[in-house]
Amino acid sequence: MTSIPQYMTEKHRECDDIFTEAESAVAAENWPLAQQQWQAFANELALHLEAEESILFPQFEQATGMTSGPTYVMRSEHEQMRALVADLEKALAEQDKGEFLGLSETLMVLMQQHNMKEEMMLYPMTQQNIPDADKVAEQLQSHCQS
Amino acid sequence: MNLSGLSFNALPPVHLPFRFFLSAPIFAFFCVTILLTYGESLWLSRWHPAMLALTHGFTLGIITMVMMGALLQILPVVAGISFPKVERIATISHVFMVIGSASLLLSFLFPHSLIILFSIISLTLAFGVFIGGLFWALAPTLKQTFNQGDTLVVIRLATIALLVVILLGLLLQLNRFGLYAGFSSLTAWLPFDKFYTNIHALLGGFGWMGLLIIAVSFQVIPMFHVAPSFPQPVRKYFAKLIAISLIALLCSSFFEFELKWFIAVLLVLQSFYVLVVINVLRKRKRKVPDITVRYWFLASVSMLFLTLLYFIDEFFSLKALQGKQDLFFSGAFIYFYLLSILQGLLIKILPFLSYTHLQQRCLMNFEAMQYLPHMHQFISKQQANVLWFLHLLAACSLLIVILQPGLYLAFSALLTIEFAYLFWIMVQTVSIYKKTSEKITQLDS
Known part of the structure; x- marks a missing residue:
């Protein structure tokens, strides 16, 4: 049985992989490949964020009573990521390599420190506090594979 | 797990x-001023007072100064913990660090x-x-088993090493002050000579x-x-x-071992570490051109060459290095290894910190996101x-000047240009940060 931290951390790594492939394609100015990889990344990221916001965070908030703490910060950072993704899509559509790489470096930094907070603290906390953590892990898996 | 003790915004x-x-x-x-004032004579020996001032200018005034600033930020990022009363601790330690380092350099010269x-x-x-603040911040982590535990263990070891380095340095400085004059039994027990300076x-x-x-790096x-x-x-x-x-x-000091064997062991260990760094970096997935990666490679390859050269010199006594081994190897270690990594990290950390702090402010006001510069707009x-x-x-000019002291003007000029440029980049980053911050404040009000 995969735990919440294990599964969600694996998903972070998968997102990183597709993200770096898209970024490399832009650096090589291979625009069709960049478009394809970027779409795959954007979809994967959207599913991951949704899974957290609609399944994991509400369960954690219910179990701990903490609604304005870690999950509030995480939700706000998700919004910031979505805004950056929109900017990146614009740069990609305009085939603006410099702008894209500046923004992608920024998204990478934001994602990495966001992931670190989740992997270091939030995910272990959810596993420990949510009563039926294994069932929630299954729900997350089925959402991300939809 | 104690949920209340965890902070997601401890920056x-x-x-x-x-x-x-x-x-x-x-x-x-300050180092350039020393170089220009003492000229060729400075390079005669590592024990020349001006050389001691120069070395401390680099190790204390530049490297330790940057590392102290970086530590203030690293702890919240890697462990979600922060210095207690961080504003007060940072202000006091910074002010006395600047005054203390400057007066130490002056004390060698005068x-x-x-x-x-x-x-x-x-x-x-x-x-x-x-160090008091650092130990205070690290103490609660002794009970925690976060994934970043390995990093914290090494930070603890580095802090203990810093404590011993400073204690030894202060003992040596107290000896220069003449505190132990007349205490022959104490000076016999603690020989305040070059041996302890080497250990320091x-x-x-x-x-x-x-x-x-x-x-x-972990x-x-x-x-x-x-x-x-x-x-x-x-x-x-x-x-x-x-x-x-x-x-x-x-x-x-209690054994018969010569210092050179310890240096050999430490260099071999350090070389092993840089081989791991090279291997980890070669496996990185993010292959876009990145100057920080180049800095890591420069530092790692330099460390391997330095170690190789050290052993070649030990066995074959290289003529070009005769009498200059200490200066050459410590100069290469400081400039090619320590400073390269530090500068590579600064190039990453300066925009990273500026962006992260501004981004945190946007958590409360999403509209402010429009003003956020991206990483490459900072540097x-x-x-x-x-x-x-x-x-x-x-x-490179540092190594040349160690072998050919007559060329000290070239090193002085290149050192000035490098750090003037770094200073300019820092000021530019701070300026962009301030302007953006003002715009966010205006939006908030």
């Missing part, structure tokens, strides 16, 4: 680390007892407050600075370059091996490339 105000970072180039200019005493008091205050230097280089770089290389984690045995045991070697070195790729070349030129 200290950005001006605190920036104060430390901005002070470093000032000490580089060994007046008042200047020596002043440096002792200032540096005791600077490090007393900083090795503990500083391989312990405090070397270990902190290792600790930080986190930042996978994070910034989407590289695999360092192998588990390396993360768990490697820093402890270095620590054991350093403890043996500290106790070496452009081109600026980072120029700095890398300037650093490489200055580093």
Whole structure:
């Protein structure tokens, strides 16, 4: 049985992989490949964020009573990521390599420190506090594979 | 797990680390002044007072200054913990660090007892407050088992090394002040000679600075370059091996071992570490051109060459290095290894910190996101490339001037240009940060 931290951390790594492939394609100015990889990344990221916001965070908030703490910060950072993704899509559509790489470096930094907070603290906390953590892990898996 | 103790927004105000970072180039200019004042004669021996001042200008005024600023920010990122009363601790330690480092450098050049005493008091205050705060912040983590535990263990070891380095330094400085005059039994027990100065230097280089770089690399290389984690045995045991070697070195006055064997062991360990760094970086997934990666490679390859050259010289006594081994190897270690990594990290950390702090402010006001500059708008790729070349030129010129002291003007000029450019980049980053911050404030009001 995969735990919440294990599964969600694996998903972070998968997102990183597709993200770096898209970024490399832009650096090589291979625009069709960049478009394809970027779409795959954007979809994967959207599913991951949704899974957290609609399944994991509400369960954690219910179990701990903490609604304005870690999950509030995480939700706000998700919004910031979505805004950056929109900017990146614009740069990609305009085939603006410099702008894209500046923004992608920024998204990478934001994602990495966001992931670190989740992997270091939030995910272990959810596993420990949510009563039926294994069932929630299954729900997350089925959402991300939809 | 204690949920209330965890903070997701424990970042200290950005001006605190920036104060430390901005002070470093000032000490580089202090070093240039020493270079120009003493000229060729400075390079005669590592024991020349001006050379001691120059070395401390680099190790204390530049490297330790930047590392202290970086530590203020690293702890919240890697462990969600922060210095207690961070504003007060950072301000006090920064002010006394600047005064203490400057007066220490002056005390080598003008060994007046008042200047020596002043440096002792200032540096005791600077490090007393900083190390005290660091231990205070690290204490609760002894009970935690977060994934970043390996990094924290190495940071603890680096902090202990710093404490010993500073204590030894203060004892040596108190000896210069003349405190032990008339206490022959004390001076017989603690020989305040070159032996302890060597231990002080090795503990500083391989312990405090070397270990902190290792600790930080465990986190930042996978994070910034989407590289695999360092192998588990390396993360768990490697820093402890270095620590054991350093403890043996500290106790070496009781044994018959020569210092050169300890240096050989430490260099071999350090070379093993850089081989792991090269391997981890080669496996990184993020392959876009990145100047920080180039800095890591420069530092790693330099360390391998340095170690190789050290052994070649030990066995074959290279003629070109005769009488200059200490200066050559310590110069290469400081400039090619320590400063390269530090500068590579600064290029990443300056925009990272500026962005992260501004981004945190946007959590409360999403509309402010429109003003956020992206990473390359703080420091452009081109600026980072120029700095890398300037650093490489200055580093090479240092090795040349050690072998040919007559060329000291070239090193002085390149050192000035490199750090003036770094200073300019820092000021530009701070300026962009301030302008953006003002716009966000206006939007809030």
